[in-house]
Amino acid sequence: MSAQLNSFPQTLTIAGTDSGGGAGVMADLKTMQERHVFSTAVIVAVTAQNTLGVQDFSALSKKLIDEQFASLADDMAIKACKTGMLADAEHVEIVVDNLKKYDFGPLIVDPVMIAKGGAPLLADSAIDVVKRDLLPLATVVTPNLPEAERLTDMTIKTPADMQAAAKKLRATGAKNIMIKGGHGNTEKVTDYVLLEDGKEFWLSAPRVDTIRTHGTGDTLSSAMTAEIAKGQDIESAIRLAKDFVEAAIRNTIQVGHGHGPLNHWAYGEEHPGK
16 A cells, blocks of 8 residues: 555646636646646746736745745655746746755746736746756746747747757757747647757647637646656657647637637547546
């Protein structure tokens, strides 16, 4: 019996809340639950938010964030973790210090900067800190096109630009790079992946004509985190996460008046038992 103690796959999301339920920690927990892992959370910030936008947010104190990390480390056996909204340079550093202190397995960094409605979720002054201190800890980093542009100080318009940006991100110390193409204007959403061993590939899916894409990046990185926690290799985790998000966008649900949330249970309905 003791050999089974604390053996179930456990994950951690380190991010901000979304009171509207579609993004942030809420999307992370829903996704991880759908992928059959036990999910925990360190809350960095609390937002007043719905599908129309972010009305306000407040970051938590260093003491409370530190205590959340210590509490999880004292009891849980976390196999993989991810970051989302980290608010500002001070809070990026708080998170970095704790990630260096505790072993929570491979780290997926979703470098959240701007909400779907346009509200900033990361202070400009924090971007250099993310590049210098957080990305070197990342097993996978998953920026969208605007985030990749900010992190690399370059304009990304072509597939060759995406490849060049991925190489620049690799130079920060991040091991595996996935640059998401959802902000492009092509008929297909095409992502570029550069793995630690040098392997590269493209992932494409038909673009769905919908504004119900709130929480897409959170959902993708959470699905990836869950698969890695279950022992999947990085490439397999990335491919499944892409499929999971595609199903969640394609099988839309009608919630809210703005950028609505994804259907987090759609993949399970399409692939029973997986």
